[in-house]
Amino acid sequence: MSAIPRQAPANESTPGLKRFWESGPAGWNRTLTRPQVLVPFFLVAAAVPYVLQYVEDNSSWIGAQYWTLILTTCAMYACLAVALNLVVGYAGLLNLGFIAFFGIGSYAYALVASDQIHQHYPLWGALLVVIIVTLAFALLVGIPALRLRGDYLAIVTLGFGLIMRDLILDLDRPPVLAGHQFGPDTLNLTGGTNGIHLVAPFNLPNRLPLIGDVPHYRLYYWIFLGFLGLLIYCMLRWRSTRTGRAWVAIREDELAARAMGVNTFKYRLLAFSVSAVMAGIVGMINAAQIFNAFPSPNFDVQTTVVVFIMVILGGLGSIPGAILGAVAFTVPPFLLQQFVFIKYLIISVVLIAVMIYRPEGLLGTVSIRPRKMMGGTLELITAEAAVEASELPAVTDTEAADLEETAGAIVEDPEWKPS
Secondary structure (H helix, E strand, C coil): CCCCCCCCCHHHHHHHHHHHCCCHHHHHHHHHCCCHHHHHHHHHHHHHHHHHHHHCCCCCCCCHHHHHHHHHHHHHHHHHHHHHHHHHHHHHCCCCHHHHHHHHHHHHHHHHCCCCCEEEECCCHHHHHHHHHHHHHHHHHHHHHCCCHHHHHHHHHHHHHHHHHHHHHHHCCEECCEEECCCCCCCCCCCCCECCCCCCCCCCCEEEEEECCCCCCHHHHHHHHHHHHHHHHHHHHHHCHHHHHHHHHHCCCHHHHHHCCCCCHHHHHHHHHHHHHHHHHHHHHHHHCCCEEEEHHCHHHHHHHHHHHHHHHCCCCEEEEEHHHHHHHHHHHHCCCCCCCCHHHHHHHHHHHHHHHHCCCCCCCCECCCCCCCCCCEEEEHHHHHHHHCCCCCCCCHHHHHHHHHHCCCCCCCCCCCC
């Protein structure tokens, strides 16, 4: 009796790289967030400064420190993109005042680590101050603002960012309200347009076993990289918890989430506050790295737009996408330095092409598309949800009339309804 050879399943005979490509953005994100991928990625990223230094020591190239600083900027923006992705990509909240929390953390650390108010806290004490101050501002804004949705929330948070910038610029002198001055004439909290200088760096050892002396610029590259790893770990852990599922439910359909018993206000406020604290800690590290805290770009709306571009370019709700977006938007301007007048034109054309042919972002599964809701609110929806909706049976005229009578809103035919 001859044995019949067993045919290998299709997924076993297909090469792994081809299966990875055919799995689509959802499969890409699952693969790229596995420990088998993330751990080697961070180990290689941590070793990059040594590779640059080796090339510099054995050639005429002298850009090791310069490119390490660029990579530090990439890591900083990746941290901000991941933090913004929590509130925008996970919870679906349009927070245009996000970068204000980065500035608040920067100034909070500068005030307790410089001679501005003659306070020099240890590292963990300063970290606690930054968390408390950033969280206080997040609650101050979030509790009243998060009862709004969509464009209204965006306008309120944008106003908060602009107010914070003016407040920082004006607190180089005692505040005056209704003719009454608060504080002595010598009061100067923020330094105005000059900012706060001579901010103390973190009190960390600059010499490590088996490594030797660690330059300042390399140390802070590792700090940003380590904090990025911590943020990714927390995000991956939260994603599978009750809180993470509540955020996704609110993003998909807040009305349905509320009907299912989800306390939408509590979870929206939690996402808003956690994202703000993350940005505040990034601002603290940045102030320690550059020894200063400046009002620009810490509170500039343009910086918020830049971080938003990174998140949307990489893909809303995608952690690898946030990192990819930060790298893709930070490194090319330096690579295109010789094209002084057209480098931003080139970057703009690439961004427009990506948004046309890949509106969900490079690795994203979530896009900002208008969903016809009662009240006209624009919500974040997933591409998969749009496909599933297109497969639903068409709503009859009788059902539409009953719904309009009950809800008091006009039900329009969706774009995917067959004619």
